[in-house]
Amino acid sequence: MKKKNRIPISEKSHNSLWGFFVFLLMFAASVSQVTAGVLVAPSVIVLNDRSKTGRMNLQNPSNSPKEVSISFSYGIPESDSLGNVSIFLRDTAITYPNSSLGWIKAFPRKLIIPPNGSQVVRFIARPPKGLEDGEYWVRVVVESQEGITSIPTATDEEQITTKLNMIMRTAIMLKYRTGELIAALEIKGSELIVKDESVDVIVDFGNKGNVSYVGLFECRLLDADNKEISKNHIQLAVYRDLKRKVSLPIKAGNFKRPYSVAVSVTNKGRNDIPTNEMIFGNDLSTLLSLNE
């Protein structure tokens, strides 16, 4: 049997290797936090008429202080005719009846979070009297940037240097609920756009309740024998009327035409939102025929 030749490791090498591993461990631990931004939790804050106060945690996982400011804007998901969704934040001239902008307050509103530190921000609702039953919305905008910034100096008197401050904003939804709450959704219309290798399913939703309808919107492309060709789903949040688009790939295979699309919407199964914060409502389903 052949004896394996091993390079003998001296005592000095052992210690060097040990030191190297420890260095690697510490380096890995620190590098993972070098570029982190401010972490904001939870991603939705819910207040109600029984509990008019709430809280939000801000955590700075980086090794440098972060300057944070809290402000409020109004912004709900809005869509264009093709089902593309955007959120436009508005600060002034808000005429929407479901806006709570102006009567939700945050404490503190400006703070510096030390390296690896955290801070709690508290909210209090002071709703106007005679508020109708339902849900009222505002976006909590958490703005953060490096607490200490330095402007580079030019090495030559005739030179120009620049510094662009990269400012990060996270907009969190805050919902205030009062009275009897109803989640109800309807499908106002639908459209199928057939492309070379996919089908775009655009569904026009109408919110018939007095709260935002938060759920899942799933589409399945079926062949003539109801065999599933492909499926896709997205998270859905309908505050007022909203068009949403789901794209389904047309996969090659032994599928019989004509095809159809089974659409279903439910607000059960959203395990990313605590059950006690969900307002459960109706489910929807419909079958759309594909005319190719």
Place this chain on the structure above:
Amino acid sequence: MDSKRKMPFVWKILVLLLSMSFLIVGSVAAQDVAVGQATATVQTPLTVTATAALAFGTIFQGVPLSVAETNTAAGIFTMTGQAGAGISLFLQLPEYMSTASGDDRMVISFSTTDCAIDTTSNVDPTVAATGWTDQNPFSLPSGVIIGGTSTQTALFLGGQVRPSVDQTAGAYTADIILTVAYNGT
């Protein structure tokens, strides 16, 4: 005698591995604390990070300088959160950069193709983005999601500065603001 006092190399490795496991467990516990103070089922918090500032380096009077979104000097924002969740992005971009004293300003501009969005774990602007390329930073695409496997999405931004021939020498600053929100909650 001497060998009894010293820890064998194998034991050192074991101690090291044990320490690493504690570090990992500690990290997971820290994430639990960050995710939610009272409940277990909450959406992963959305975190926006300015990974790199758009850097033009040194500029000379009368010489415009462009940085493409595919250049190493491009600005980089990364967003981490719930895998596959839809997000809305909005950039507020400056038209000018100013000196600290405010006595002079320099034009900064962004073209309709100065932005790219990558929904993989890639944060290198020089690597072709998997997602959206040549995007208008003033009208970012809808349908952006947090990367399904990486739980991360990166935004790369280029731009151009146009100093005048009599531009005052010195340091100029401006703000670039990225606003991010989940659109499915």
